[in-house]
Every structure is written in structure tokens, then in C-alpha cells.
Amino acid sequence: xxxxxxxxxxxxxxxxxxxxxxxxxxxxxxxxxxxxxxxxxxxxxxxxxxxxxxxxxxxxxxxxxxxxxxxxxxxxxxxxxxxxxxxxxxxxxxxxxxxxxxxxxxxxxxxxxxxxxxxxxxxxxxxxxxxxxxxxxxxxxxxxxxxxxxxxxxxxxxxxxxxxxxxxxxxxxxxxxxxxxxxxxxxxxxxxxxxxxxxxxxxxxxxxxxxxxxxxxxxxxxxxxxxxxxxxxxxxxxxxxxxxxxxxxxxxxxxxxxxxxxxxxxxxxxxxxxxxxxxxxxxxxxxx
Numbered sequence: 563x564x565x566x567x568x569x570x571x572x573x574x575x576x577x578x579x580x581x582x583x584x585x586x587x588x589x590x591x592x593x594x595x596x597x598x599x600x601x602x603x604x605x606x607x608x609x610x611x612x613x614x615x616x617x618x619x620x621x622x623x624x625x626x627x628x629x630x631x632x633x634x635x636x637x638x639x640x641x642x643x644x645x646x647x648x649x650x651x652x653x654x655x656x657x658x659x660x661x662x663x664x665x666x667x668x669x670x671x672x673x674x675x676x677x678x679x680x681x682x683x684x685x686x687x688x689x690x691x692x693x694x695x696x697x698x699x700x701x702x703x704x705x706x707x708x709x710x711x712x713x714x715x716x717x718x719x720x721x722x723x724x725x726x727x728x729x730x731x732x733x734x735x736x737x738x739x740x741x742x743x744x745x746x747x748x749x750x751x752x753x754x755x756x757x758x759x760x761x762x763x764x765x766x767x768x769x770x771x772x773x774x775x776x777x778x779x780x781x782x783x784x785x786x787x788x789x790x791x792x793x794x795x796x797x798x799x800x801x802x803x804x805x806x807x808x809x810x811x812x813x814x815x816x817x818x819x820x821x822x823x824x825x826x827x828x829x830x831x832x833x834x835x836x837x838x839x840x841x842x843x844x845x846x847x848x849x850x
Contacts, residue, residue: 649737650797657794661703665692668700673798677805678842679732679745679772681707681782683714683725684811688772688784690792691842696805701845705792708776709783714810716831717749718758720767723779725808728753728831729838732804735797742774742786743793747806753834757827772806782808807838814844 644652658672665672674692678699681688686707693699712724726749733748747770750758758766771781774789784792796804813836 644737646735646737646797649743650794653743653790654794654798657791661791661795664703668692668702670694670700670702673795675799676803677796677799678838679792679804679806680839680842681725681772681806681808682812683707683710683727683809686710688782688788688792689842689845690795696841699842701843703791704845705784705788707782708785709778710781711779716828717754717767717770717780718761719763720765722767725780725782726750726754726770727808727810727835729834730806730808732796732801732806735793735801736771736773737793739771739773741771741778741783741789743789744771744773744781745789745793745796745801745806746771747808753831757831760827805838807835809835809839812839812844814839814842 662672665674670692675694676692676696676699678691678696679688680691688705688707689701690703690705691699692702710725712722715724716728717724717726726747728749728751730751731748733746736744736746749768749770750766754766758764767780772789772792773781773783774786775783776785777783809832813832
């Protein structure tokens with residue numbers, strides 16, 4: 563209607579043949595600018611909507627474990643880093659609820675004073691023992707080892723894909739692991755360094771973890787649900803009260819290490835490992 567009014571305001575002189583002049587612009591300049599602004603605003607809103615949709619899709623994909631692990635550094639930059647306490651607050655209630663029935667069944671209270679984790683390579687099981695002291699440890703739960711590389715025998719060098727064997731301590735908890743959550747094993751320990759020096763080995767490797775997921779090279783993968791329970795348990799027990807024993811097989815039941823004990827120091831290694839296991843009650847090697 564506005565455009566029509568402007569077009570109808572024709573001014574004709576006394577000469578009918580004189581050209582028609584238009585004192586007003588057919589469409590006001592400010593109306594042009596208003597329309598241009600509205601069009602630009604619509605384009606801007608559309609672009610923002612597309613960007614938000616793309617961002618939501620990307621965040622959703624990062625939540626899928628295999629994709630999230632592939633783009634783990636980007637995920638940390640976008641979503642930020644967590645502290646151990648934040649992870650305990652996030653996973654603690656459900657993890658405790660799953661663990662408490664097993665703990666109460668053996669007559670223990672939570673959190674325990676001591677925790678021992680036993681990784682058995684051949685049986686592919688991670689056993690969890692708890693107690694008030696190393697002499698009163700009780701088996702509470704076992705988890706299947708979903709991923710581990712190498713073969714029976716200790717880790718000797720960086721890149722050999724072997725999972726270490728021996729008696730270790732928990733060195734730290736990683737709340738921002740590429741594999742959900744993880745527990746760092748203090749390999750190489752003093753014994754590993756001494757035996758390497760005797761053999762003339764220098765590059766021993768490191769960064770050995772018990773972590774989530776189902777795949778691993780040189781570490782033990784026990785799945786995301788299981789690592790949540792173990793992570794929270796160790797955080798609330800205190801890693802200074804945690805022992806980690808990794809053995810080629812259950813030396814309490816069977817000593818079949820002769821084929822892999824090439825050298826005197828390996829016999830010493832398995833003697834130490836067997837002594838640590840003998841403080842723990844034998845299990846039937848079944849996992850939940």
C-alpha cells in the first residue's frame with residue numbers, strides 16, 4: 563500500500579506532453595535499509611542456527627567413546643579438564659551403589675584401609691581385594707580384562723607391547739584419560755631399573771595404566787563401567803594404600819613360569835610376585 567501511494571503521486575505540468583516527474587522515491591531509502599537489515603538479520607540467524615546444530619552434533623559425537631578417544635585433545639579443549647574430585651562427584655554415587663553390596667557381603671566397611679589389585683594375564687581377570695591390613699585382605703570383586711597386548715612374560719623395553727609383571731604401586735589417577743578414566747602403574751619400579759641395568763637395557767618404556775575401554779597396548783583395559791568403580795574406590799581409599807600385582811598367571815594355583823623365566827632375575831621376579839599373591843585368598847577366577 564505504501565509503495566502504491568508513492569507511485570500515484572504524479573505531478574503533471576500544464577503541458578500534457580511534459581514528462582512526468584516523481585517528487586518522491588518509489589520506495590523510501592530508509593525502507594530499503596530496513597529491508598536490507600531484515601534480510602541480513604535473517605541470514606545471520608540462519609548461520610547461527612546452522613553453527614549451533616553443527617556444534618551440538620560435534621559434541622554429541624565426542625560423547626561416543628571411539629570417536630571421543632580419537633579426538634581426545636580437541637574434546638578436552640572444548641569441554642575442559644576434570645579434577646579427580648570432580649570425577650568422584652560425577653561417578654561416585656553410582657559406583658559406590660554397585661560396589662557396596664559386594665563389600666558388605668564380605669563384612670567390610672567403605673572405604674577400606676587397603677586395596678590390592680591383581681591382574682592375571684593368562685586368566686584375563688583383574689581381582690580386587692580389600693581389608694584393614696595386608697594380612698586381612700578379602701576378595702570383593704573381579705572384572706574381566708577386555709584388552710591387553712603381548713604375551714606371558716615381563717616388559718623389557720619400550721615398544722615391545724608387553725604388560726609389565728611384578729609388584730607395583732598406584733602412582734596416580736588420571737581423570738582426563740583418553741580411555742575414560744585410568745590408574746597409573748609405577749612401572750618401571752626400582753626392581754625393573756636394577757634388572758635392566760644388569761642386562762644393559764636402557765629404554766624401558768613407561769606410561770602403563772589400568773583404564774577403561776576395551777583395547778590396549780601394554781596396559782590393561784577393563785571397560786568404562788568397571789574403571790569408574792575402581793577409580794572411585796582408589797580415590798577414596800588413597801592411592802598410597804594401593805598395591806598392584808600383575809602376574810603371568812595365578813601363581814597361587816600353578817607355577818608354570820619355567821618357560822618364560824629365562825634368566826635368574828626372572829625367577830626372583832616371580833618369587834616376589836608369588837609372595838605378594840600368597841597373602842591373598844585364592845579365587846576361582848570368575849569375573850562379574
